[in-house]
Amino acid sequence: DQVFELYDTYGFPVDLTALIAREKGFDVDEAGFEKAMATQKERSRAASSSSTEDWTVIKDGAVEDFVGYDHLEHKVQLLRYRKINSVKAGEQFQLVLNSTPFYPEGGGQVGDTGLLIDSMGETISIIDTKKENNLIVHYTKTLPQNVADTFTAQVNAAERxxxxxxxxxxxxxxxxxxxxxxxxxxxxxxxxxxxxxxxxxxxxxxxxxxxxxxxxxxxxxxxxxxxxxxxxxxxxxxxxxxxxxxxxxxxxxxxxxxxxxxxxxxxxxxxxxxxxxxxxxxxxxxxxxxxxxxxxxxxxxxxxxxxxxxxxxERMLKRINESLKHPQDAVKAIGNLQAENALLKKELEALSKVQTQIVKQELQTQLKTVNGVEFLAAEVDLTPPAIKDLAFDLGQGKDNLFLILVTQKGGKPLVSCYISKALVAERSMNAGTIVKELGKHIQGGGGGQPFFATAGGKNPEGIPAMLEAAAALVE
CATH class of the missing domain: 3.30.980.10 (Threonyl-trna Synthetase; Chain A, domain 2)
Structure with missing residues (x-):
């Protein structure tokens, strides 16, 4: 649903969303997206379907007059009406009056709403006013009981x-x-x-x-x-x-x-x-x-x-002030928190680099050469961005490296595949194709470039089988 909303509401490309999601350790429900897309298309087709009946003329030849600049209430008569039907709005009626205080949508201003009151005091709500073919058209959900009556047209003064x-x-x-x-x-x-x-x-x-x-x-x-x-x-x-x-x-x-x-x-x-x-x-x-x-x-x-x-x-500022324990200078307190957060972020990045180097040294000792390919399939405790950096770092100076690295984030597995460009060219290996196949073991999928790709999944219990399947690719 979130991927579809990004695409449908904001025009954000689906493939880019999927790439970013995989790098952050999430997977994209492609089947769910396609289903939402099909539902939206059907909804759009249904909403656009409508039917309009012919006008029923009560008084012919009368000229409509707009008095809304000077009056918000006016005695009027009904000249003609017709019924319209649409899936989105349901059944409605369009009314044309001999004179109207209702301003029709135009010039950047919305149409008036209000009431149409008959001689017996019964009311009908005017839910919108538009202009069509030089006619001011009033939209209602119901028709007056006596269409030949004289009515009081009353604009919603507060909204106007x-x-x-x-x-x-x-x-x-x-x-x-x-x-x-x-x-x-x-x-x-x-x-x-x-x-x-x-x-x-x-x-x-x-x-x-x-x-x-x-x-x-x-x-x-x-x-x-x-x-x-x-x-x-x-x-x-x-x-x-x-x-x-x-x-x-x-x-x-x-x-x-x-x-x-x-x-x-x-x-x-x-x-x-x-x-x-x-x-x-x-x-x-x-x-x-x-x-x-x-x-x-x-x-x-x-x-x-x-x-x-x-x-x-003001309410928001009070909550912020309470969260900061009522400092004398809230702006200064927020600045101090931002500076502290930036410092902690730098320290965390430094620790992450140290951890990545330790993992790199461990992985280098685990590399095996199989059929002329330096290969390793392992689970590591690193973030997806750190795994990507590590893979390219290990691949420097190597033209026969094939890596499968797996991590978990929030209980969801993410697999990354790195292949030296020489292997891609000489042996037609493709990281995108490989992660799509391996992703089946963890109930997921993904893709990417021939030399680096990722796939997210839902089932961490499938990781051992996935690593075995990866090893079988070079045997």
């Missing part, structure tokens, strides 16, 4: 507000990045939702802690300045561009656009925003990373989420 805080903070952060890093910064993608914001932008290097702090300070200064929102609707696009409004690369705009100004930040934007930057309350960057060559990603939070973040940080 959190999304607005994060959307407005995105604009301010975009401005901050361009002023601090340079005008080469361009938005490449964004997502503003209740839980936080994500912003992808062009930049050539990782942001330094000082740059991140400068961006946070810039945005929080704008918040503290209590800047009023300046919104203009139906502005001719040429006029908007002339005023300095920033158009986002890849976005399509009509002849008339909407502009959003927050202080010196002015952008073409169709999303919803706070009325005053003070509403955002606070801004905090929680991560900065690379998503592609020349593209960076910032994830950030605002409002109450910032308080929650700092509360969690």
């Amino acid at each position: 507000f959190r999304s607005e805080c994060n959307h407005s903070a995105t604009h301010l952060m975009h401005q901050a990045l361009r002023e601090i890093l340079g005008t080469h910064v361009e938005q490449k993608g964004s997502m503003a939702q209740g839980a936080g914001l994500r912003f992808d932008f062009s930049h050539f290097s990782k942001l330094s802690p000082e740059e991140i702090e400068a961006v946070e300070t810039f945005v929080n200064t704008c918040i503290n300045q209590k800047i009023e929102l300046e919104e203009k609707r139906s502005v001719p696009v040429a006029e908007a561009m002339k005023s300095g409004a920033m158009a986002l690369f890849g976005e399509k705009y009509g002849d008339a656009v909407r502009t959003i100004r927050l202080g010196d930040s002015i952008e073409l934007c169709g999303g919803t925003h706070v009325k005053n930057t003070a509403d955002i309350w606070s801004f905090k960057i929680v991560s900065e990373s690379a998503v592609a060559s020349g593209i960076r990603r910032i994830e950030a939070i605002t409002g109450e989420a910032v308080q929650t973040f700092f509360d969690a940080q």
Whole structure:
């Protein structure tokens, strides 16, 4: 499962995972990986399968109107609906209203959720809002009992507000990045939702802690300045561009656009925003990373989420302080521990080298020449990296060495095979092939290069039989 997660989630090559695992004394369940891969493919095929019924039209010719910039609650009527089915989401309905306060997903902002309330007070949850073919489509799990009724459309105000805080903070952060890093910064993608914001932008290097702090300070200064929102609707696009409004690369705009100004930040934007930057309350960057060559990603939070973040940080600091026995200077205490750990690591490495040399001397006395091959198959008490170093050290100056070295880590056996390159060439011996065969004795498998390979297993009781099988290879 772990190997599959590394491959499926992070794109880490399976063969590289297997190589690293063997060097650390672990084996890879290749059959389990293939099974997980097949399950994922089937799951993906199933999730992508869906069916959509035709629209049922209640009122034809009516024009849908979006009123969500000014209202979070509005009287509406149902124009049309249809049922959709998917393995992932199950049965849902898409509703189109004559007028709606629900903002549809777009411009980097998630769609609104909320309620549809009929004249009898019965409610239906709006679980998402999207735009399809110029229609604002509302997603529900059920249909109203009376589709011809007049309804009250009610947006989830708290969730909308959190999304607005994060959307407005995105604009301010975009401005901050361009002023601090340079005008080469361009938005490449964004997502503003209740839980936080994500912003992808062009930049050539990782942001330094000082740059991140400068961006946070810039945005929080704008918040503290209590800047009023300046919104203009139906502005001719040429006029908007002339005023300095920033158009986002890849976005399509009509002849008339909407502009959003927050202080010196002015952008073409169709999303919803706070009325005053003070509403955002606070801004905090929680991560900065690379998503592609020349593209960076910032994830950030605002409002109450910032308080929650700092509360969690404070609890963590308290636990760290308790673990350190409440030192006067926790940072200095951690530094001392790091220095002590580094010293102990060096001492351990030195002891490991001494142990490896002792094992080397013992093994040199046990080498036997069989049919022109210097051979040894033995179990040693060394780490996998130390075994690899030892094998190559023993092989220096030898063109006929064949080694099988076995160790155990956590009760699991690991076999390493070293073959001099001359033997590989002259006798067609292959370490990768050999460890795959020997690995069967310990219920494992592996591979590697022709001159060095490893295999991990689950059954240490098979080690004696494996060593005997190795000896038989040169007899």
